Amino acid sequence: MQDITPSPNQTLSSPLIKWIPSIFYRPRRIFENLTNSKRRYWLAPMLVLMVTILGNVLVSGWLKQQIATMGQDSLPADFQYYSPEQQTQYMQAMQVTQGPVFVYILPALAALSGLWLSWLAIGGLLYLTTTLFGGRGDMLISLNVTAWAGLPMALRDIIRIVAMLVSKQLISHPGLSGFAYTPDSNSSIFWGQVLSQIDIYLIWVVFLIVLGLRLTSNISLGKAISCVAISVLSVFLIRALIGLAVAKFGGLNVVRPFFF
Amino acid sequence: MLSAHSFSKSSMTNRDRPIISINGLHKDFIMGDQIVHAIAGVDLTIMPNTLTVIMGPSGSGKSTLLYLLGGLDRPSSGDIIVNDRAIHTLDENQLAKYRRQTVGFIFQSFNLIPTMDALQNVAFPMRFARIKTKQRNQQASELLKRVGLDDRAHHRPTELSGGQQQRVAIARALVNNPQIILADEPTGNLDTASGGSIMHLLSDLHRSGKTVIVVTHDSRMNRFATHQVYLLDGKTVTEEEYISASVLELTSESQTN
Numbered sequence: 001m002q003d004i005t006p007s008p009n010q011t012l013s014s015p016l017i018k019w020i021p022s023i024f025y026r027p028r029r030i031f032e033n034l035t036n037s038k039r040r041y042w043l044a045p046m047l048v049l050m051v052t053i054l055g056n057v058l059v060s061g062w063l064k065q066q067i068a069t070m071g072q073d074s075l076p077a078d079f080q081y082y083s084p085e086q087q088t089q090y091m092q093a094m095q096v097t098q099g100p101v102f103v104y105i106l107p108a109l110a111a112l113s114g115l116w117l118s119w120l121a122i123g124g125l126l127y128l129t130t131t132l133f134g135g136r137g138d139m140l141i142s143l144n145v146t147a148w149a150g151l152p153m154a155l156r157d158i159i160r161i162v163a164m165l166v167s168k169q170l171i172s173h174p175g176l177s178g179f180a181y182t183p184d185s186n187s188s189i190f191w192g193q194v195l196s197q198i199d200i201y202l203i204w205v206v207f208l209i210v211l212g213l214r215l216t217s218n219i220s221l222g223k224a225i226s227c228v229a230i231s232v233l234s235v236f237l238i239r240a241l242i243g244l245a246v247a248k249f250g251g252l253n254v255v256r257p258f259f260f
Numbered sequence: 261m262l263s264a265h266s267f268s269k270s271s272m273t274n275r276d277r278p279i280i281s282i283n284g285l286h287k288d289f290i291m292g293d294q295i296v297h298a299i300a301g302v303d304l305t306i307m308p309n310t311l312t313v314i315m316g317p318s319g320s321g322k323s324t325l326l327y328l329l330g331g332l333d334r335p336s337s338g339d340i341i342v343n344d345r346a347i348h349t350l351d352e353n354q355l356a357k358y359r360r361q362t363v364g365f366i367f368q369s370f371n372l373i374p375t376m377d378a379l380q381n382v383a384f385p386m387r388f389a390r391i392k393t394k395q396r397n398q399q400a401s402e403l404l405k406r407v408g409l410d411d412r413a414h415h416r417p418t419e420l421s422g423g424q425q426q427r428v429a430i431a432r433a434l435v436n437n438p439q440i441i442l443a444d445e446p447t448g449n450l451d452t453a454s455g456g457s458i459m460h461l462l463s464d465l466h467r468s469g470k471t472v473i474v475v476t477h478d479s480r481m482n483r484f485a486t487h488q489v490y491l492l493d494g495k496t497v498t499e500e501e502y503i504s505a506s507v508l509e510l511t512s513e514s515q516t517n
Binding site for chain 1: 332356359360365367369370371372373374375381384385387388432
């Protein structure tokens with residue numbers, strides 16, 4: 001069998017590239033390598049995730065512009081009640097948000113910062129919780145495990161890109177967010193944000209983190225599941241709150257479309 | 261209490277419960293230092309499957325009354341009960357749901373979305389009812405056919421005449437199958453012939469079981485009405501009071517001229 005263990009000085013080299021497909025079918029071996037080498041091996045998976053996220057943003061942005069060109073903008077509910085003057089004003093304001101800054105640059109920055117901050121937060125919380133649960137905690141290993149375990153999300157992004165390109169439609173309700181669809185309610189927006197992150201890839205990621213944590217921190221399965229649940233849930237709730245704030249304050253909504 | 265019931269042309273069936281009950285309704289607007297009483301104590305009951313025409317001069321409060329009924333505005337005081345539901349107590353989200361499910365609104369200026377064709381305009385309210393695109397388009401097509409515009413489905417509002425635009429707006433008002441159709445001067449921007457065809461269409465809707473309430477200046481609409489409500493200075497009045505007030509107004513206008 002070919003040895004895929006990198007030398008201690010490698011950060012992003014051929015063996016590390018070979019780890020990327022291996023994480024999908026031989027994850028235990030990758031986590032064992034991470035435990036043994038104790039070096040910064042998070043860069044390769046994070047680069048892969050960044051590339052797929054940027055691909056997702058590019059395709060979504062392109063589709064948004066296509067849809068806007070066809071006059072199918074995502075108009076607010078009850079737009080038919082807006083007077084012709086209000087409709088014109090709204091559409092003029094919408095045109096401003098169709099430029100590359102709003103369609104590509106800001107979403108890309110938001111997505112990339114979301115990726116890096118989530119990774120740091122989950123890695124940090126995993127380190128904290130494993131230490132609290134009496135495990136052999138190590139911040140570097142936690143970050144490595146988090147980055148490598150996150151690779152199914154790259155697969156999800158690739159599948160989404162293909163789906164969008166084939167269907168020529170944006171993915172409007174990712175994950176389970178369709179279950180919380182009521183555009184007018186704050187709680188629905190919040191739970192929509194939470195549920196949008198829940199899908200089969202998340203379960204895969206959670207499984208990989210639990211596996212990685214058990215191998216690298218030497219804690220029981222129950223404790224590993226608890227650590228992952230606390231860390232992932234905390235980050236999800238924070239992300240959902242940020243998503244709610246963006247939806248409430250970043251959206252182009254007429255606060256008083258009628259008379260009151 | 262004055263009510264649409266009082267001016268019934270046909271005998272009412274007492275066993276029917278009102279679809280709309282309005283009690284002691286007031287709506288005040290503050291304009292500078294002045295308070296304008298747009299609606300100054302209206303009591304009204306409207307029975308299901310009726311066609312009620314609300315008439316009154318400009319500034320009498322008829323459009324305000326319609327907007328209050330449609331959940332587009334809130335009363336200063338008083339009750340509006342629609343289908344046993346007190347809509348004056350609803351919050352924003354509940355009002356949005358009420359507008360989406362219970363009423364269809366037709367505006368004088370049509371309010372069609374200029375970037376969308378007729379089919380997309382009709383299908384638009386269904387986007388928020390979580391109906392699939394194919395089903396939305398199918399339903400919108402059927403409604404356009406119903407208003408006689410199936411051959412104009414892919415024309416944008418600017419490519420349609422005023423009468424055709426209002427037909428699209430009527431189809432859109434019907435899209436979520438509301439019980440109540442509210443029309444604010446639906447013939448106000450139309451020529452006589454187009455206005456007449458819109459009136460026939462509203463009458464057809466009434467005959468198909470909808471409760472239709474029309475605010476209009478156009479007395480031709482009375483021909484189709486089962487009930488008439490007259491408004492003067494924010495209050496309901498009898499037909500005689502309305503006619504004598506109109507005569508007085510015309511007399512004072514001619515003396516001024």
